[in-house]
Amino acid sequence: MDTSAVIETQGVNLWYGDNQALTNVTISFPEKTITSLIGPSGCGKSTLLRCLNRMNDLIPSCRIEGGISYHGTDLYGPAIDPVHLRKQVGMVFQRPNPFPKSIYDNITYGPRMHGIRDRKTLEQIVEESLRKAALWDEVKDRLSASAMGLSGGQQQRLCIARTLAVNPDVILMDEPCSALDPIATAKIESLMEELKSQYTVIIVTHSMQQAARVSDYTGFMYMGELIETGETAKIFENPEKELTNNYITGRFG
Amino acid sequence: MENEHVVNDTPAVSAELFSGRSSYLKERFIRSVWFMTAVFGVLTVFFILAFLVIDGIPIFATVSPVEFLFGTTWNPTGAIPAYGTLPLWIGTVLVTIGAMVIAAPLGIACAIVIAELASPRLKAVFKPATELLAGIPSVVYGFFGLIVLTDFIRVNFDIPTGETWLAGSVLLGIMALPTIISVSEDAISAVPKEYREGSLALGTTRWQTISQVIVPSALSGITAALILGIGRAVGETMAVLMVTGNAAIIPDPIYNVLSPIRTLTGTLGIEMGETAIGSAHYHALFGVALLLLLITLAVNLSATVILGHIHAKQTGSGKGPGRLSALLARYQQNLKIAAVAFILLLVAFFVSPLVALVFALIGAALWYIPSHIQPRHQQNIAFSLLYVAIAVVLAALAIILGYIVINGLPAINWEFLTTAPRALGREGGIFPAIIGTLYLVTGAIAIALPIGVGAAIYLIEYTRENILTKLIRTGVDLLNGTPSIVFGLFGFSFLVLYLNLGISLIAGQITLALMVLPTVIRTTEEALRSVPTSFREGSLALGATQWQTISRVVIPPAIPGIITGAILSIGRAAGETAPIMFTAVVFSSRYLPSSLSDPVMALPYHLYILATNVPGAETNQYGTALVLITMVVGIYLVAIAVRTHYQKSIRW
Known part of the structure; x- marks a missing residue:
């Protein structure tokens, strides 16, 4: 498992001001798998996720210690440009956040920002990404319509398509289904299953059922610490730690 | 008939439900007072428009509207006007x-x-x-x-x-x-x-x-x-x-x-x-x-x-x-191209085709080059330009303030602040102007505050959005956008001449009050709107009447916002020249006004006359400008301080 890790963290500590949000987190995310991070609210799982594409850089009071490596290079090293990093490590947010542009412009935004100008190529990217995100059939006739007119589930799949359009290596998903209804959730979950063949997916979720359904590996976090990590089946059926057992059996959280 | 029957049959409990008749009337009365203040704003706009029309129309007896709009000569005092x-x-x-x-x-x-x-x-x-x-x-x-x-x-x-x-x-x-x-x-x-x-x-x-x-x-x-x-x-x-x-x-x-x-x-x-x-x-x-x-x-x-x-x-x-x-x-792409083409055509037509060509070449370069610069460098260039822009603006502010402060300070002394002007303002002080400005501003705010706050209360607390509120809001917006000189003309034509108040303190106060009314209404509206609905519901659910709820629960937390609005209005009124120029001020007066029907001196007008009509009054010009700017900026700083103070302390 270690040999194929895309991202590894080594003893990560993180503070917001004086508030320690992560304590000594060591975890690795294997290539072309889905890893889910679970835990009660405020346990630091979203914070950990946002370290992996350096979105935490945008918060001025945030301070981070410890090592995070991406394919073996230090993610916070001087050689890494967070802008380039985020192209490799894409992110899908809790609430769907399409730009107030057309569906087409939403998808082509990333590629165009990265210098692709050829109309043919762009059209190809649009179709490919929308197909991968299982949205093509629903929107192919109205690509120039505003993305704001789509349903919540469609918007979220559009956001996934938008992320795929810049051809990332890792996709981070921060509770991608928490604002969606069960049917839309089911669509996103089956989509994740397909994405796994090409991408490494890391998902933060509140729903233990979702973690159990979709992920290969699971990490359980509590109060900023990673309590236990391992294959999903093992975590849910035979956890090592008492705390994990209590959480997944619903005794707290 | 059926209703009566129901009332007669209701048991004693409901006697209390129907006993609120007098307080109901009181509520109705209060509501209508606020309604009238709200309508005042709209009426003012129509009034201003009406008076300008009444006084403006007769010119078309002399010239045709087309000639008035498109005639190329403006010479009303010539032999042939x-x-x-x-x-x-x-x-x-x-x-x-x-x-x-x-x-x-x-x-x-x-x-x-x-x-x-x-x-x-x-x-x-x-x-x-x-x-x-x-x-x-x-x-x-x-x-x-x-x-x-x-x-x-x-x-x-x-x-x-x-x-x-x-x-x-x-x-x-x-x-x-x-x-x-x-x-x-x-x-x-x-x-x-x-x-x-x-x-x-x-x-x-x-x-x-x-x-x-x-x-x-x-x-x-x-x-x-x-x-x-x-x-x-x-x-x-x-x-x-x-x-x-x-x-x-x-x-x-x-x-x-x-x-x-x-x-x-x-x-x-x-x-x-x-x-x-x-x-x-x-x-x-x-x-x-x-x-x-x-x-x-x-x-x-x-x-x-x-x-x-x-x-x-x-x-x-x-x-x-x-x-x-x-x-x-x-149509973004097409619009952009059309706009650029239009501007280039204009330049080619009015200036010269050569200049248009140069513009076109520069534009093409600007369009072509950025896409071939790395995003990182683009960002550096763009951010530097943005910071240059704000530096330019801050420099303009510093130069204006610095120039007036440096040149004005030597003029400021006790005599300058406490005596009347002499020798057409070249010597002596500006005491009557300071007092006159204070009188004008106090009167203006005393008139505008109750009307403005009342109108805002009506708009926010008593009505849902409907055609009437929309009309009132539009009226307030229009009043807000009316140039100050138009207020001056209206004040002159309506207050000074029609109501025969003469050039007087009261005419200036009313004119200024109309001018600052929209500011008062808007800031009060903001303040009332920021009070959470749950406060109102909580009070109403305890059986308080609407006015009790407004006066005891809604207004107190909105007071800081209302005060900020009032202070901003005072600052605006203190610095304005155009509205009082024809309604309230004289250039020179040795005495303070003894009643509301006396004309007054005022700082902005004093500065205007000193700067344009009195040669050799340099020191006192700077002194007057400094006093005026200190007064107005001081008032604004107080408003900003009040706002930031309460923004920090109020959290719900």
């Missing part, structure tokens, strides 16, 4: 275009820096500094322009006089900046943070995110900001009047920015005081005022409509992006 306003409104248009060429890029750049780039600490400097620009009275801008700017232009361009279109545009540009900055900044800050994160997570630079996602999302707000800036520039009187040279000619060639120019407002400011009441000239001036009012009404209405669209979008009452922005988005 001519009343063509073409050079005047062309002047207004040209000065405004010049001002926007300066203010639009600077203002949007500053708004981006304040909303997106500046650290909280820098923002705490930039924001009040740009707001301070709004606090400098227009007559002080005019004074600075007259003494420094026109001289600078005269020397650098080697022309006989610096009183030019260029000088007017530079000054107006600076004056329009605060409006453009604050409205654009609000629009940019209102862009959801999710857009920002969504874009950055795709691996784009901050500049790409700002220029491609954030600014386009805030585009309609920025457009409204620019239109409001235009409204500000069109309606400004004193500053323009003092620096544009006031020759009623159309620049030749039309783009000659070094030509003197005269605006609609300037014409009113200069000629109103010197014309015989009831003459053709007098009516022609009201015609000019009417024209001016209609232009500003149109400008401000369009801004209101655009801002209304945004509001609907943000509250979710609209569907998707506004129709306008959807249209703009669909």
